[in-house]
Amino acid sequence: MAHEQHNYLNHQKxxxxxxxxxxxxxxxxxxFVAIMSFFxxxxxxxxxxxxxxxxxxxxxFSADVYNRMMTYHGAIMxxxxxxxxxxxxxxxxxxxxxxxxxxxxxxxLNLMSWYMLMIGAAITGSTLFLENVDTGWTFYTPYSxxxxxxxxxxxxxxxxxxxxxxxxxxxxxxxxxxxxxAPGMTMNRIPLMVWALYSTAILQVxxxxxxxxxxxxxxxxxxxxxxxxxxxxxxxxxxFQHFFWFYSHPAVYIMILPAMGVISELVATYSRKVIxxxxxxxxxxxxxxxxxxxxxxxxxxxxxxxxxxxxxxSFITMxxxxxxxxxxxxxxxxxxxxxxxxxxxxxxxxxxxxxxxxGGLTGVYLASTGMDVHFHDTYFVxxxxxxxxxxxxxxxxxGALIYWFPKVTGKxxxxxxxxxxxxxxxxxxxVTFFPQFILGNMGMPRRYYDYLPTFTELNQMSTFGSWLxxxxxxxxxxxxxxxxxxxxxxxxxxxxxxxLEWTIPSPPPHENFESTPVLTGGPYEYR
Amino acid sequence: xxxxxxxxxxxxxxxxxxxxxxxxxxKQGIWLFxxxxxxxxxxLFVGYSIYHSLYPQVFHAGSKQLSVVLxxxxxxxxxxSSFTMALGINYVQRGLKNKxxxxxxxxxxxxxxxxxVKFFEYTHKFHVGTVPGKYAYTEELSASGxxxxxxxxxxAEANKLSVVEREHKLHxxxxxxxxxxxxxxxxxxxLFFGFxxxxxxxxxxxxxxxxxxxxxxxxxxxxxxxxxEYYTPVEGVGLFWHVVDxxxxxxxxxxxxxx
Ligand code: HEM
Ligand SMILES: [Cu+2]
Numbered sequence: 001m002a003h004e005q006h007n008y009l010n011h012q013k014x015x016x017x018x019x020x021x022x023x024x025x026x027x028x029x030x031x032f033v034a035i036m037s038f039f040x041x042x043x044x045x046x047x048x049x050x051x052x053x054x055x056x057x058x059x060x061f062s063a064d065v066y067n068r069m070m071t072y073h074g075a076i077m078x079x080x081x082x083x084x085x086x087x088x089x090x091x092x093x094x095x096x097x098x099x100x101x102x103x104x105x106x107x108x109l110n111l112m113s114w115y116m117l118m119i120g121a122a123i124t125g126s127t128l129f130l131e132n133v134d135t136g137w138t139f140y141t142p143y144s145x146x147x148x149x150x151x152x153x154x155x156x157x158x159x160x161x162x163x164x165x166x167x168x169x170x171x172x173x174x175x176x177x178x179x180x181x182a183p184g185m186t187m188n189r190i191p192l193m194v195w196a197l198y199s200t201a202i203l204q205v206x207x208x209x210x211x212x213x214x215x216x217x218x219x220x221x222x223x224x225x226x227x228x229x230x231x232x233x234x235x236x237x238x239x240f241q242h243f244f245w246f247y248s249h250p251a252v253y254i255m256i257l258p259a260m261g262v263i264s265e266l267v268a269t270y271s272r273k274v275i276x277x278x279x280x281x282x283x284x285x286x287x288x289x290x291x292x293x294x295x296x297x298x299x300x301x302x303x304x305x306x307x308x309x310x311x312x313x314s315f316i317t318m319x320x321x322x323x324x325x326x327x328x329x330x331x332x333x334x335x336x337x338x339x340x341x342x343x344x345x346x347x348x349x350x351x352x353x354x355x356x357x358x359g360g361l362t363g364v365y366l367a368s369t370g371m372d373v374h375f376h377d378t379y380f381v382x383x384x385x386x387x388x389x390x391x392x393x394x395x396x397x398x399g400a401l402i403y404w405f406p407k408v409t410g411k412x413x414x415x416x417x418x419x420x421x422x423x424x425x426x427x428x429x430x431v432t433f434f435p436q437f438i439l440g441n442m443g444m445p446r447r448y449y450d451y452l453p454t455f456t457e458l459n460q461m462s463t464f465g466s467w468l469x470x471x472x473x474x475x476x477x478x479x480x481x482x483x484x485x486x487x488x489x490x491x492x493x494x495x496x497x498x499x500l501e502w503t504i505p506s507p508p509p510h511e512n513f514e515s516t517p518v519l520t521g522g523p524y525e526y527r
Numbered sequence: 528x529x530x531x532x533x534x535x536x537x538x539x540x541x542x543x544x545x546x547x548x549x550x551x552x553x554k555q556g557i558w559l560f561x562x563x564x565x566x567x568x569x570x571l572f573v574g575y576s577i578y579h580s581l582y583p584q585v586f587h588a589g590s591k592q593l594s595v596v597l598x599x600x601x602x603x604x605x606x607x608s609s610f611t612m613a614l615g616i617n618y619v620q621r622g623l624k625n626k627x628x629x630x631x632x633x634x635x636x637x638x639x640x641x642x643x644v645k646f647f648e649y650t651h652k653f654h655v656g657t658v659p660g661k662y663a664y665t666e667e668l669s670a671s672g673x674x675x676x677x678x679x680x681x682x683a684e685a686n687k688l689s690v691v692e693r694e695h696k697l698h699x700x701x702x703x704x705x706x707x708x709x710x711x712x713x714x715x716x717x718l719f720f721g722f723x724x725x726x727x728x729x730x731x732x733x734x735x736x737x738x739x740x741x742x743x744x745x746x747x748x749x750x751x752x753x754x755x756e757y758y759t760p761v762e763g764v765g766l767f768w769h770v771v772d773x774x775x776x777x778x779x780x781x782x783x784x785x786x
Contacts, residue, residue, distance in 0.1 A: 103542040107540075174555075175552050175556045180542065206563075210566060210570050216729070217725065220725050224659045224724065224725075225659065226718075226722075227721045228721055228725075230660065233715065234585070234714070234718045235718060511541065
C-alpha cells in the first residue's frame with residue numbers, strides 16, 4: 001500500500017466495529033457474507049438432491065431424507081438467498097450513493113434488519129438438528145398443519161422473522177428514496193436501479209405482511225388447532241394456498257425486479273449509450289409490481305377454483321408480459337448501435353435476457369389454463385421457475401458482483417475469471433434445466449424421489465449440468481478471493497459508468513460524498 | 528452515530544439536512560410500518576369474512592356467547608386511552624412535562640384495564656369450554672360415536688341440575704345456558720372461537736407491545752429526552768397506539784355484535 005487513503009473500510013477497525021456498524025456500505029458487505037453462506041448451503045442441498053436423482057429408486061439416501069433436503073434447498077434459496085439477495089447486498093451499497101445520500105434514512109433499522117435475517121436464519125436452520133421439515137418450501141396445508149411433525153413451527157417462525165427483516169429493508173428504501181435525494185435529483189432522474197429497488201420495496205412492504213399472517217395462522221393451527229385450515233373442523237386447506245400465493249406471487253417479483261434494475265445499469269454502461277426509454281423502463285417496474293397482486297390464482301388452476309376465476313387469473317397473468325417485454329425491448333434498443341463491450345458483467349446481462357425470456361415464455365404456457373392441467377406439478381414447472389429465478393436473479397447477481405466489485409473493494413475483479421465462470425454457469429444451467437422441460441412434458445412429477453426408468457437419461461443430463469453450475473460458482477468465488485488478494489487498483493470509474501457512485505473514490509469515504517452533489521441532468525448522459 | 532449541526536437544541540443525524548427533515552422522514556417510516564400492520568390484520572379480516580359467509584350460523588351462535596358488556600367496556604377504555612394518548616403528545620409538544628407524565632401513565636393504565644378484562648373473558652371461556660378448534664372437544668365419545676365437545680359435556684351436567692343449582696355449582700346463568708345450548712346445536716362452532724382467539728390474541732399482543740412502548744416514551748419524558756423541540760418518538764408511539772385502538776374498533780362489532 002503506497003498511500004493509505006481514508007475510506008469506509010478503514011474508518012474503524014475490528015470485528016466489533018463491523019457488527020455494530022451503521023454504515024449502509026458495511027451492512028451491504030455483511031449481507032453479502034451472510035447470504036453467500038446461505039447460498040453455499042442451499043447449493044450443497046441442490047447438488048445432493050440432483051445426485052439422488054441420478055438413477056431411479058434409491059441412489060444415495062432414503063426418500064425421507066430426500067424430502068427434507070428438497071425442502072431445505074427450496075426454503076433456503078427462496079427466503080434467504082433470492083428474496084433478500086440483490087436488494088440487501090447491492091441495494092444497501094449503491095442505493096444511497098446513487099441518489100447522492102450519505103446513508104439510508106434509518107441506519108439503526110438497517111442494522112436491525114440484518115440481525116433479524118440472522119436470527120430468522122438461525123431459528124429456521126435449527127430445525128435441521130431438532131426436527132427435520134419435509135413439507136417443501138410452500139408449507140402447504142393440511143400436510144404441514146396436521147400430518148407432519150412439530151418442526152414446522154420453528155421453521156415457519158424463522159421465515160416469519162426473515163419476512164420482518166424484508167419489510168424493514170423495504171420501508172427503509174422507500175423513505176430513503178423519497179426523502180434523501182440530492183438537490184436536482186428528481187424522481188425522473190434517479191438511476192433505473194433505484195427505480196427497480198423502489199418498486200421492489202413497495203412490494204416488500206405490501207405483500208410480506210400477508211405472508212406473516214399466513215405463517216402465524218399456520219403456527220396457530222399447529223399449536224391451538226384453530227381449525228381454519230382443517231377440513232375436519234370445518235376449515236379449508238385451500239385458503240392457505242390463497243394466502244400463501246397472494247404473497248408468494250408478488251414475491252417472485254421481489255426476486256426479479258432488482259435483477260432487472262441491475263441489467264438496466266449494465267446495459268447502459270457496457271453499450272455506452274443513453275438508455276432507450278428511461279421512463280418506460282422506470283414505470284414498467286411499478287406496473288409489474290401492481291399487476292403482480294392480481295394473479296396469484298394461476299398457482300391454483302387445478303385447486304378447484306371456479307372456471308371464471310381461472311379464466312380471469314389466466315388473462316391477468318398474461319398482462320404481466322407487457323411491462324416485462326417493454327423492459328426487454330428497451331434494453332435491446334439500447335444495445336442497438338451501441339459500442340458494446342462484452343466484459344463479464346455484460347455477458348451475465350445477456351445471459352439474463354436469454355434465460356429470463358425462456359422462463360417468461362414458458363410462464364405463458366403455464367398461464368394457459370388448459371396447458372397448466374398438463375404441466376402442473378411436473379418438472380416443467382421446476383424448469384420454468386429455475387429459468388426465471390436462477391437464470392434471472394442469479395445471473396444478475398453475478399453481473400452486479402463483478403460490476404460493483406471495484407467500487408466496493410477498490411480492486412478490479414479479473415474479467416477473465418468472470419468470463420470462465422459465466423461459461424460454466426450459463427452452459428451448465430441450460431444442461432441442467434432444459435431437459436427438465438422435456439421431463440415435465442413427458443409427465444415426470446416434481447418433488448418425487450423416484451421416477452420411471454424411461455426418464456433416466458434426461459435426469460442424468462440434468463445432474464451432470466448441476467455439477468457444471470456448481471463449478472461455475474466456485475470459479476466465481478475464487479475470483480472474489482483472487483481479486484481481494486491480487487486485484488489491480490480500480491480507480492474511481494474503471495468501466496465508464498455515469499451514475500453517481502462512479503464519481504466518488506473507490507472504496508468510498510465514510511460519508512460517501514465530500515460535498516453534496518447537485519444534479520443537472522439525467523442518469524445516463526452518454527454522447 | 529455522529530450528530531452534526533445544532534438546531535433548536537436538538538442534534539439531528541448526520542445524513543439529514545435539518546431536524547425538520549429528519550422528523551418528516553421518521554414520520555413517513557412510521558406510517559409505512561402502520562400500513563404493514565393494517566395489511567397483516569387485513570389477512571385475518573379477509574379470512575373472517577370468507578368463513579362468516581360460509582357459516583353464518585356458526586358466527587351467529589358464537590358471537591352470542593361473547594359478553595357484549597365486557598367487549599363494550601373494553602371499547603370505551605381504548606377510546607378513552609386514545610384521547611389521553613393524544614393529550615400526552617400535545618403536552619409534550621407544549622413542554623408541560625408533569626401533565627404529559629400523567630396522561631401517558633393513564634394511557635398505560637387503560638392498557639392494563641383492557642388486558643385484565645381480556646383475562647377474565649379468556650378464563651371464563653376456558654371454564655365453559657368455548658375454546659378453539661380441537662381443544663373444544665373432549666376425548667369422550669357420545670352414544671352415536673361422535674366426539675363430544677366440552678360445552679356438550681358441561682351442558683349434559685347442567686341438564687341434571689335445577690336453574691339455581693346451575694348458577695351455584697357451574698356458574699352458569701340462564702342466558703348463558705341458552706346461548707351454550709344454541710351453540711351446541713350448531714355444527715363446527717369451534718371455528719368461530721378459532722377466529723376469536725387468534726384475532727383478539729394477536730390484537731392483545733399489540734396492546735401489550737403498545738403499553739411497553741408508551742412506557743418507553745414515558746421514561747423519555749421523565750428524563751427530559753423529549754420536549755417541544757423533539758417529540759418524534761412520542762408521536763410515533765401515539766400513532767401506533769391509535770392504530771391498535773382502531774383495529775379493536777373493527778374487531779368489536781365483528782366478533783361481538785355480528786349475531
Ligand atoms: C445448482 C443449481 C440448482 C439445482 C441443480 C437445483 C435443483 C433442484 C431440484 C432437483 C429441485 C426439486 C424439484 C422437485 O422435486 O420438485 C429443486 C427445487 C427448487 N429449487 Fe432448485 N436447484 C438449483 C438452484 C436453485 C436456486 C438458486 C434457487 C433459488 C431460487 C432454487 C429454487 C428452488 C425452489 C423454489 C424449488 C422448489 C422446492 C419445492 O417445490 O419444494 N434452486 N431444485
Ligand atoms: Cu405466480
